[in-house]
Every structure is written in structure tokens, then in C-alpha cells.
Amino acid sequence: MRAGTTSAQVPAYLRSRLRTVTRVEAGTAVVARAVAAGGGDLAEVEAAWAARTPSPALRTNARRLGRGYLRVLHALWPGPLDARARTWSRPVVLGLLAHRAGMGPADLARLVGYDDAQTVTAALLKLEPQDPLLITAWVNELLPDIDEMAVQVAHLHTPEQIPAHGAPLIERWAETHDTTTERLFSA
Template identity: 85%
Template sequence: MSTSALLLALLGDARLPSGGHTQSAGLEPALRAGMTPDQVPAYLRARLRTVTRVEAGAAVVARAVAAGGGDLAEVEAAWAARTPSQALRANGRRLGRGYLRVLQTLWPGPVDARARTWSRPVVLGLLAHRAGMDAADVARLVGYDDVQTVTAALLKLEPQDPLLVAAWVKDLLPDVDAMATQVSCLCTPEEIPAHGAPLIERWAETHDTTTERLFSA
């Protein structure tokens, strides 16, 4: 097994203290809006084609830009332009601060003073460059983390047979891998995908003002 694959296992572990446990990846507001648990696999496939693909593409590009000594603020601006929901942008930057702690603890080194304002995919791209993780694996990490975040949240919001949910994750792995392969060759901010998900964005905005909730997003 390559070092990159082992890093994927480390960073994809839900026990990593990056703040991911506070998230449902939009599932909580989706369920409030009427989505049923059996629709979760379709919801995840929709995310992999849209918001997750944008994040994975941004992480891959951030890795390439960091490797070339470029300005990651340009990647952040490109990600933000493709994330129209203010709630999703704010949440992405909260998660970015969590991963920045991971980066500074496990792979310490100089970090741009603006890094605390960067989103999760941009920080992950910098982390991937510093840790020696390859482009496809950082994209797989984003996709796998999204799937696991949603399914873990489902077990808290609408308890299911955990093995059934694990089977959903297994069935989605080819979709995660296909998405990662598609974005792994991206190098510049202009190449980051721009696939919208208006319903997910609307749910995020509604959830942001909800007072009684289990997850922050």
C-alpha cells in the first residue's frame, strides 16, 4: 500500500478531530424538507455530481497550486464563486479551520496568514501537498468523507440498520472513485467544476436559521 493510500485512511477516519462530527452534509435539512431515508443513496449520488465534485476539484487544484508556489487565495475565490450559498461557504470555512489544526499539528510548517479564512477543500489541498498525498487520493478523500458524513448523520437522525447503511457506502464507492478520477487532472482555478445544486443550497440557507437542530450543517 502506498503512503498516499495510508494517508487517505488516516484522514478519512471519522475519529480524526477535524470537526466533521458536527456536520450532516445537508442531510438534516433534507430530512426536515421531506426526504425519506431510502432516498439517501440517490441524495449522495446527486451530491457527488454537484457540490462534492466542486469541493474535490478545488482540493485537487489547491494541491497543484501549492506545489507550484502559487497563491491559494485564487483557489479560494474560485471555490467561493462556485458555492453561491453563504451558509455553505461559511460552513466550508469552519471546516477549513479544523483541518488547518490537523495540518499544523501533523505537518507543521509556515502557513499563509490568510489560511484561517480558507475553506476545507483549499486547506486539504495544501495538506495533501505537504503530506505527499496524490491528487486522486485527495479527491477520493473529499468524496468518501461526504458519503460517510451523510450516512453517519442518518444513524443519529433516523436510525437504520448500520449494516444496511454500510452497504450503501460500499455501493457508492465506484461513484466516489469515478468522480475522483474525473477531477484528478485539474491544475488551475478556472478548471474547478461549476455544478450547482439549488435545492441543497436552499436547504442549507434554511438550516442556518433553524434554532432546534442536531448538526450545524
């Protein structure tokens, strides 16, 4: 695999992501949900998330995904949105979606954790095809850790409370991936 990581190291990688970038995203989503419920300014949540996400490539991708989630939000709950919403990241828009859907903070954090784990493992299956049941078992084994992370961030309410756990290697890999011209997936 890329950067010398073997598929056997993926479970450890998933746990590292869960403790760092995923925790930041889950905490951001939970805070965005709370701020949206209180009628506050989601731009402050976006700024706090961006300060905790040093990689321009990760920020750009998260904002691209956020625009996609905004389409879902608008389709399910039409109505006016803050003009700045098109620049919000995925976790901020997920928080707004969760608020509109009536989803609780722990369930939202759990969703972010599970989504991250399954996204990484789905990509692995495309990069290095192997037994999908093994990959499913890795995600299943991570569920207690996802639940623990969800409990740890579910009480957050303000941008200052968003976790600030860095992952320099993941950030570097994102920057490298952003500039590669090699096609990684054939699907």
C-alpha cells in the same frame, strides 16, 4: 426526515451530491494541491471555490472546517502559513494538507468523495436510527461512482478548471438549516 426526503431516497441524494457539491469540493482540493505544489496563491483557489458555492451557510461552514484542518496541518507540519489561511475553506486546506503529506490527486479526490458520503450517512443514523449495515452498503455501492469522480477531477491544475456544478436545493437546505434553532442531534 426533513424537507420530505425519506431515508430510502438517501442513496439518490448521495449520488446527486457526488455529481455537484462534492465534485466541486474534490476539484477544489485537487487544484489547491497542485497550486500549493507549484508555490502558487491559494487565495485564487479559495476565490474560485467561493464563486462556485453560492450559499453563504455552506461557505461559512466550509471555512470553519478549514480552520480545524489548519490546526491539523500546523500540528503535523509546523511553520509559517499565509496570513489569509484562516479564511480558507475545507477543500483548499485539504489540498494543502495533501500536498504536504505527498498524497496524489486521485487519492485526494477519492478521500473527499468518501468523506462526504460517510458524513451524510452518519448524520442520517443520528436523525433516523436504522440498520448501520444498510447505511454502510449505500456508501459501499457509491464507491465506484466516487472512483469515477476522482478520475474525472484528478488532472485539474488551475482555479479555472474547478467544476461548477450547482445544487440549488442543497444550497437552500443549507440556508434553512443555518437559521433553525431546533436541536437535531441528541448526542
